[in-house]
Amino acid sequence: MSKTIIISNRLPLQLEINNNSITAIPSVGGLATGMKSVHSGSDSIWVGWSGLTDENLDSKSEILVKNALKKHQCVGVSLTEAEVDGFYYGFSNNALWPLFHYFMEYTSFEKETWETYQSVNQKFADVVIDNLEEGDSIWVHDYQLLLLPEMIRKKKPDVTIGFFLHIPFPSYEVFRTIPCREALLKGMLGADLIGFHTYDYERHFLSSTQRILGHEINFNNVHFDNRIVKVDSFPMGIDYDKFHDAAQHHNDKEKKEKTEIQQEIDKHLTGGNKAKLILSIDRLDYTKGIANRLRAFEYFLDKYPQFKGKARLVMLAVPSRSDVPQYQILKNEIDQLVGRINGKFAEVSWTPIWYFYRSMPFENLIDLYTSSEVALLTPIRDGMNLVAKEYIASRVDKKGVLILSEMTGASKEMSEALIINPNNFEEIADTIKMALEMPEEEQIKRNTALQKRLKRYNVEKWANDFMEALEGTQATLKKFSLK
Ligand code: GDG
Numbered sequence: 001m002s003k004t005i006i007i008s009n010r011l012p013l014q015l016e017i018n019n020n021s022i023t024a025i026p027s028v029g030g031l032a033t034g035m036k037s038v039h040s041g042s043d044s045i046w047v048g049w050s051g052l053t054d055e056n057l058d059s060k061s062e063i064l065v066k067n068a069l070k071k072h073q074c075v076g077v078s079l080t081e082a083e084v085d086g087f088y089y090g091f092s093n094n095a096l097w098p099l100f101h102y103f104m105e106y107t108s109f110e111k112e113t114w115e116t117y118q119s120v121n122q123k124f125a126d127v128v129i130d131n132l133e134e135g136d137s138i139w140v141h142d143y144q145l146l147l148l149p150e151m152i153r154k155k156k157p158d159v160t161i162g163f164f165l166h167i168p169f170p171s172y173e174v175f176r177t178i179p180c181r182e183a184l185l186k187g188m189l190g191a192d193l194i195g196f197h198t199y200d201y202e203r204h205f206l207s208s209t210q211r212i213l214g215h216e217i218n219f220n221n222v223h224f225d226n227r228i229v230k231v232d233s234f235p236m237g238i239d240y241d242k243f244h245d246a247a248q249h250h251n252d253k254e255k256k257e258k259t260e261i262q263q264e265i266d267k268h269l270t271g272g273n274k275a276k277l278i279l280s281i282d283r284l285d286y287t288k289g290i291a292n293r294l295r296a297f298e299y300f301l302d303k304y305p306q307f308k309g310k311a312r313l314v315m316l317a318v319p320s321r322s323d324v325p326q327y328q329i330l331k332n333e334i335d336q337l338v339g340r341i342n343g344k345f346a347e348v349s350w351t352p353i354w355y356f357y358r359s360m361p362f363e364n365l366i367d368l369y370t371s372s373e374v375a376l377l378t379p380i381r382d383g384m385n386l387v388a389k390e391y392i393a394s395r396v397d398k399k400g401v402l403i404l405s406e407m408t409g410a411s412k413e414m415s416e417a418l419i420i421n422p423n424n425f426e427e428i429a430d431t432i433k434m435a436l437e438m439p440e441e442e443q444i445k446r447n448t449a450l451q452k453r454l455k456r457y458n459v460e461k462w463a464n465d466f467m468e469a470l471e472g473t474q475a476t477l478k479k480f481s482l483k
C-alpha cells in the first residue's frame with residue numbers, strides 16, 4: 001500500500017529519557033498542532049529529528065527511541081550537537097528565519113552554517129529514500145528543508161513531491177540578498193507542487209524564480225528542464241471542532257471542575273475587580289511584535305486613562321529558540337517593559353499586565369481564549385498565525401473581538417477582524433478602545449462570518465486540498481508526457 005511521507009525538521013513529539021523509560025510529549029507549535037489530524041491513519045509516516053542529539057544517546061537508548069518513535073509512525077533523523085547548532089540555530093534561525101520575515105539586520109550568513117545546512121538536508125534525504133516505496137508521495141515542510149525536494153529528486157526522479165512553506169516568502173528585493181539564493185530556489189523546485197499560505201508569498205516566489213533563475217512562468221507553473229512545477233496558495237486552517245468543542249465543554253463546567261487559572265480569572269472578573277481581558281499568545285519571537293504590543297498598550301492607557309482598572313492585558317509568551325542571542329535580548333526587553341508598565345500604572349486592586357513566560361497545557365489555552373473579551377495579535381510578520389483562528393473558534397457565544405496585524409497571513413482571510421498596522425501605536429490604541437466598546441450585536445455579526453469560514457476551511461481541508469493538488473500535478477505531467 002502506498003503511503004504519504006511527511007517530513008519536517010522536528011517530529012511532532014518530544015522524547016525524554018528517564019533511566020529505562022522514554023516519555024513522548026506532544027510538541028507545541030503551528031505545524032505540529034496543524035498536522036496532527038493528518039498524521040493519524042496508518043498510511044503515513046513522519047520523518048524528522050526527535051529533539052535528542054547523538055551525544056544524548058547511547059546504543060541502548062537509541063533502540064528505545066527508535067521503538068518509541070515507531071509506535072507513533074515516526075522515523076528519526078539523528079543529529080549531533082554541532083549539526084543542530086549549524087543547521088537549526090545557525091543557518092535556519094540566524095539566516096533564513098530573520099530574512100524571510102524581513103529582519104535583515106538580524107540576518108547573518110556564514111559559510112560553515114550553510115555547509116551544515118546542506119549536509120543535514122542530505123541526511124534527511126537519505127532517511128526519506130531509505131523509507132521510500134513504489135507509489136509513495138512525499139510532503140516536505142518548511143524553511144529548514146528547502147534543499148530536500150531537489151536532493152530526493154536527484155536519486156528518485158519519478159517520485160511525487162510536495163513542499164509547503166509555513167513562513168512568508170519575502171519579496172525579490174529581499175530574497176536576492178542571500179548569497180546562496182540559486183541553490184535555495186533550485187532545492188524547492190525539486191518538488192512537483194510548492195505551496196504557500198498566501199497569494200502574495202506565491203507571487204514573491206515566482207518573481208524570484210523568474211528573475212534569479214530565468215525560468216519561464218506560465219500562470220502559476222514554472223517550466224524548466226522538461227519539468228513543470230506548480231505553485232499555489234493553501235491558507236492553513238485549524239482543527240476547528242477541537243477548539244470549539246473544548247470551549248463548549250469548558251463553558252459547561254461546574255465551578256469545582258475548573259482549572260486553577262480559570263478560578264483565578266473568575267475571581268478577578270467578579271465584584272469591583274471586573275476588568276476586561278485582552279489576550280495575546282505567541283512564541284517569544286521578535287517577528288511576533290510583542291514589544292510593540294506592550295508599547296502600544298502603554299500608549300493606550302496613557303491616551304485613554306478611563307480604562308485603568310477596566311482592562312488587562314494577559315500575555316502568554318512561550319519560550320522559543322532561547323539559544324539564539326536575539327531571543328535572549330528580546331526576553332530581557334520584554335521583562336523590562338512589563339515591569340516598567342506594571343510599575344507605572346498598577347493599583348492595589350489592578351495590575352495592567354499578567355505576563356506568563358511558559359508553555360501552558362491545552363485546557364489552559366481554552367481558559368484564556370474563552371475568558372478574553374479581546375485578542376490582540378500584533379506580529380511584525382507572520383506566515384499565517386493560527387492563534388487568531390483558534391481564538392475565534394473558541395468563542396462559542398460568538399462574542400469577542402479580534403485585533404489582528406495586517407502583516408499576518410491570517411489577516412487576508414479574516415477581514416471581519418479589526419485589522420491594524422503593528423507599527424502604528426495610535427491606530428492600535430484607538431482600535432483597543434473600539435474593541436472594548438464594540439456592541440455585542442456587531443461582535444456576533446463579525447464572528448458568525450469568521451466562524452463559518454474557519455469551520456469550512458479547517459486544517460483537514462487544507463491538507464486534503466494540498467494532497468489533491470499534488471495528485472493533480474501527476475495527471476498534468478502524464479497529459480504532457482513529461483513523466
Ligand atoms: C509557524 C508560523 C504559521 C502556543 N502556545 C501554546 C500553544 N500554542 C500553539 C497555539 C498554535 C501554535 O502553538 C502557534 O501557531 P502560530 O501559527 O501562531 O505560530 P508559529 O509557532 O510561529 O508557527 C506561523 C504556522 O507555522 C503554521 O503554518 O501560522 O505563521 O510562524 O496552534 O495554539 N499550545 C499549547 N500551550 C501553549 O502554551 N498547548
